[in-house]
Amino acid sequence: MSEDEMTGTTTSGTTTTDTTTADGAAGETFEERYRDALLPVFGTPQKVLARGEGVRVWDTDGTEYLDLLAGIAVNTLGHAHPSILAALTKQAGTLGHVSNFFASAPQIELAEKLLALAEAPEGSAVFFANSGSEANEAAFKIARRTGRPRVLALSNSFHGRTMGALALTSKEAYRAPFEPLPGGVEFLPAGDEQALADALAPGDVAAVFAEPVQGEAGVQPLSRDYLLALRRLTREHGTLLVLDEVQTGIGRSGHWFAHQAVEGLQPDVMTLAKGLGGGFPIGAVITYGPEVHDLLQPGQHGTTFGGNPLACAVALAVLGTLLEDDVLAHVRTVGARFTADVLALGDPLISEVRGAGLLLGIGLTAPIAPQLAAAALQAGFIVNAPNPTTLRLAPPLIITQADLDEFVAALPGLLKTAAPEGEN
Known part of the structure; x- marks a missing residue:
């Protein structure tokens, strides 16, 4: 089945456990x-x-x-895992949720740790969300703030199911039931450098979204040459390169982030989720450098639960364990x-x-x-x-x-x- 959703009945067997409890009718599975x-x-x-x-x-x-x-x-x-259980239990005994009217030590420490692992330059910053779709929504809004009308994504891409993230997702079956989606998005054949160069040539593209490895497409890696072309051409045209590392990040590829396997490849924006919380919901957006830092101004984006102390404490435990072991x-x-x-x-x-x-x-x-x-x-x-x-x-x-x-x-x-x- 595809992505984090089952999209139809399965061919495998199901359990038939009797669930005669106070919460279910007698004999109901x-x-x-x-x-x-x-x-x-x-x-x-x-x-x-x-x-x-x-x-x-x-x-x-x-x-x-x-x-x-x-x-x-x-x-x-x-x-x-013992480290996640310990972090969750300890943090739950102090602060669980405080809203973003306030900050917490785990939130600040996690942002600092991610910036260090991402080898992000001075002026970089983190926004915390609750999922990969939310992270990509935030990145989409950052792209909109450039003032340019066009956004490019790749064939076979998957960036999420919310409306903005869905607009960046190429699969027609996912998109069609919810159109019209946010506009201005065009899809390019993944791996085609000439198509990329032609699309960027007018100079009005806000951002290109790409997954270093397209997981939902059947685990299809973008080639090293194409990734470097993405970086070179977007830089030449003043376009943001947004790398979706929701599935590939946090050590999944054998590097902290999959793009780090390609020397000289650094995005303008990176989105994360999935493995960051080790099972606890958390997403993140990393912006690289001062030029991207101020595209979203106070009040232009937000979240109630994003960056909550529980999620950040667990994510710190995940990163710490990956490092120590x-x-x-x-x-x-x-x-x-x-x-x-x-x-x-x-x-x-x-x-x-x-x-x-x-x-x-x-x-x-x-x-x-x-x-x-x-x-x-x-x-x-x-x-x-x-x-x-x-x-x-x-x-x-x-x-x-x-x-x-x-x-x-x-x-x-x-x-x-x-x-x-x-x-x-």
Whole structure:
């Protein structure tokens, strides 16, 4: 299924746990209660999960699963990590929410830490939100403040589901039900330098939005050359380069931010969320340098919950643990080994492994990814099919080589289960 939403019924089984409690009618399952109580925007849930520990979760029937998706690149440190529990408990005992009429020490410390990790120059700043969509909404408003009318995004992009973020998202099926969307957005073919140069030539483009790795497109990395062309051409035309690192940031690629793998590539604006809070909702926008710093003036944007002490304390714990345990080096090592091991299987249904670090897409030679994800779930592995020919893995960054080996060993059998007769 695609993004942080299920967009239809699944092919995997569901639990049938009896939920005869004070909160549910006699004999009613969790699935039935879900159907009756929640809007049907996510389709039918695959399972009802009850608890997690490390890189494993258990459903309400007690079945155990190896979590190779981490809530779609969110649970950086896995489930119930001691550092997150300690930070959350300690902060909840002092300040939980104060509104943005006031500041808090965790908010200031987290902003300073992010600026340092981003290697942002003097005059850079942070705005805290609650999600990736909210972060991209703020970046869109920053672009509007340049006074230029046009904004460029890329084919196969995904920037969120709120109206502004949706206007930057290329998939027609997501956009069409909600048009008219905020205007002025044009889509370019990802990777086409000439199309980029032609679009920027009039000199009236406010910003170009791009994901270093397009996760919802099936884990499709933008090439180093194209990323450098983005930076060079936007700078030449006075256009902001906005890098959406919602899925790729906070160590997911083996670098703090995926663009840092390309020497000389620094955005004007970067958006973050997902892994920053390790499961606690938080998003962030980083502006680079004094020229971008003052585009949004007091009163032109805001948030009630953004930057709240609880979220910031948890994010500080996530960053601190990643630093102390040298997790980024671990991500690079196990990601490279997993890629090599999957390719070494030599299965004709596997064409490639794309991505970076622990954001990986297994390319398939047949459109069986949904069936493969369903077979994996039945076998105790949580993965995702962002499109029919890609299986996506974005596990907790603390996953071990042994955990990944377990999935590699099971993969040939899963492919046989998923493949139509005669395709394997």
